[in-house]
Amino acid sequence: MVTVVVGMQWGDEGKGKIIDTLAPQHDIVARYQGGANAGHTVVYNNQKFVFHLIPSGLLHKNVVGVLGNGVVIDPVSFFQELTSLEELGINFKNRLFVAKNAHLTLPYHKILDQIEDNKRGKDKLGTTGRGIGTTYTDKYGRIGVRVVDFLNEEVFSRKLKVALELKNYLFEQYYKESIVKAEQIIEEYSKFRMRLKEFAIDVSAYINEALDTGKNVLAEGAQGTFLDIDFGTYPYVTASNPISGGACTGLGISPKRINKIIGVAKAYTTRVGMGPFPTEIEGDLNERLRTVGNEFGATTGRPRRCGWFDAVIVKYAVRLNGIDELIITKLDVLSGLKKVKIGARYLYEGAVVKEYPLDTEIFENVEVEYEELEGWNESINQVSKFSQLPKNAKRYIERIEELVGIKIAAVSVGSSREQIVKR
Numbered sequence: 001m002v003t004v005v006v007g008m009q010w011g012d013e014g015k016g017k018i019i020d021t022l023a024p025q026h027d028i029v030a031r032y033q034g035g036a037n038a039g040h041t042v043v044y045n046n047q048k049f050v051f052h053l054i055p056s057g058l059l060h061k062n063v064v065g066v067l068g069n070g071v072v073i074d075p076v077s078f079f080q081e082l083t084s085l086e087e088l089g090i091n092f093k094n095r096l097f098v099a100k101n102a103h104l105t106l107p108y109h110k111i112l113d114q115i116e117d118n119k120r121g122k123d124k125l126g127t128t129g130r131g132i133g134t135t136y137t138d139k140y141g142r143i144g145v146r147v148v149d150f151l152n153e154e155v156f157s158r159k160l161k162v163a164l165e166l167k168n169y170l171f172e173q174y175y176k177e178s179i180v181k182a183e184q185i186i187e188e189y190s191k192f193r194m195r196l197k198e199f200a201i202d203v204s205a206y207i208n209e210a211l212d213t214g215k216n217v218l219a220e221g222a223q224g225t226f227l228d229i230d231f232g233t234y235p236y237v238t239a240s241n242p243i244s245g246g247a248c249t250g251l252g253i254s255p256k257r258i259n260k261i262i263g264v265a266k267a268y269t270t271r272v273g274m275g276p277f278p279t280e281i282e283g284d285l286n287e288r289l290r291t292v293g294n295e296f297g298a299t300t301g302r303p304r305r306c307g308w309f310d311a312v313i314v315k316y317a318v319r320l321n322g323i324d325e326l327i328i329t330k331l332d333v334l335s336g337l338k339k340v341k342i343g344a345r346y347l348y349e350g351a352v353v354k355e356y357p358l359d360t361e362i363f364e365n366v367e368v369e370y371e372e373l374e375g376w377n378e379s380i381n382q383v384s385k386f387s388q389l390p391k392n393a394k395r396y397i398e399r400i401e402e403l404v405g406i407k408i409a410a411v412s413v414g415s416s417r418e419q420i421v422k423r
């Protein structure tokens with residue numbers, strides 16, 4: 001059985017925590033897209049673990065982690081993360097694998113990502129600078145380097161030279177930056193070859209075989225629906241498909257294999273980096289959500305922009321991803337607000353916008369119609385049953401259900417594993 005977990009907004013919905021709570025019922029947790037741009041936080045025993053490339057379910061000893069072909073792997077980040085998690089006591093022996101056909105993020109991808117984004121000036125995307133877009137560009141440009149290519153020294157050196165030719169021309173002539181020497185990468189990265197070889201497998205074959213023997217797979221999406229390259233707020237998006245369909249192409253499994261799709265949405269909305277955000281709040285309330293919700297990027301430390309829950313985008317994400325169950329996180333962060341608002345509808349030039357508009361020009365200029373609900377003062381961090389939630393918190397959840405058109409299966413009320421209220 002395959003279950004996919006997808007972010008319903010602009011990332012950082014609390015997917016890491018949800019993956020960690022679902023992992024014990026699964027044998028394999030598999031990342032299907034993105035790279036070290038992700039930052040998935042799991043809090044266990046008051047200890048915080050941040051996963052970037054490594055799947056978030058691996059605090060559970062019997063779970064195997066895999067990085068699918070859809071993921072872009074930066075060997076430097078990968079081994080750094082491995083070492084720091086090992087230092088915190090996680091043992092990865094025989095329980096972590098990477099797809100042979102996943103593409104590698106190499107030093108020039110990171111440099112180019114950063115200088116390209118700076119060059120955009122006021123149109124900057126605010127990428128994480130982790131070389132994500134530039135690695136996928138090379139993948140689709142057919143000049144990428146896959147894990148399997150890297151494992152063969154001769155193939156690696158040949159492909160690297162091809163990939164660097166045009167880039168060095170750009171670095172030198174266009175960006176007036178220093179060039180990147182192939183020999184230097186070949187030498188510096190040789191230490192990763194034998195180590196990476198131990199992890200490299202055919203992930204598609206591995207997962208399909210596991211499914212044939214009745215195992216359960218949890219496909220972990222990174223980023224979120226509105227950062228999707230096809231359906232997000234283009235060009236303010238990432239370079240992969242975080243939506244549920246990405247799990248098939250990013251792991252090498254048939255759509256017929258997917259049994260359940262779980263959407264994770266925050267009780268409000270956040271976004272890091274540039275791009276339109278209709279329900280964004282200005283001023284003190286933004287600060288308040290950021291402080292109480294600790295809304296700072298798990299990867300870059302950047303302050304996250306905060307806003308009200310946007311029912312229009314989440315409704316669209318429910319249909320686009322084929323969500324079976326919606327989980328709302330961080331409801332506790334709203335405790336203590338006198339009033340809480342939900343973005344219920346958009347207006348554009350005076351008319352109601354029926355759907356989330358794919359046209360970014362429209363999306364940037366919609367006017368949001370809010371529904372205002374009474375807030376609640378009680379702390380809800382210790383609540384373990386839905387019926388124990390304050391009346392107004394329940395109303396808030398129920399109103400989201402009505403607007404979005406799907407049952408909310410669970411509500412998260414704190415960062416720890418046990419702080420989750422099932423319906």
Ligand code: GDP
Pocket residue numbers: 007011012013014015016017038039040041042043293294297298329330331332333412413414415
């Ligand atoms: P992800 O990228 O979707 O995995 O989310 P991040 O880890 O980047 O950001 C979510 C943050 O919220 C992390 O610091 C989590 O520990 C924290 N978190 C998750 N669920 C809850 C919750 O229900 N309440 C509170 N207060 N924090 C939460």
Ligand code: IMO
Pocket residue numbers: 007010011012013037038039040125126127128129130131132133221222223224227236237238239271272273274298
């Ligand atoms: P998780 O998995 C939030 C954003 C960046 C930027 C845009 C493009 O933790 O939810 P990129 O480096 O991917 O080319 O940047 O996407 N972004 C994220 N925002 N959470 C993430 O991951 C993100 N990964 C990328 O801030 O706006």
Ligand code: MG
Pocket residue numbers: 011012013038039040041298
């Ligand atoms: Mg995150």
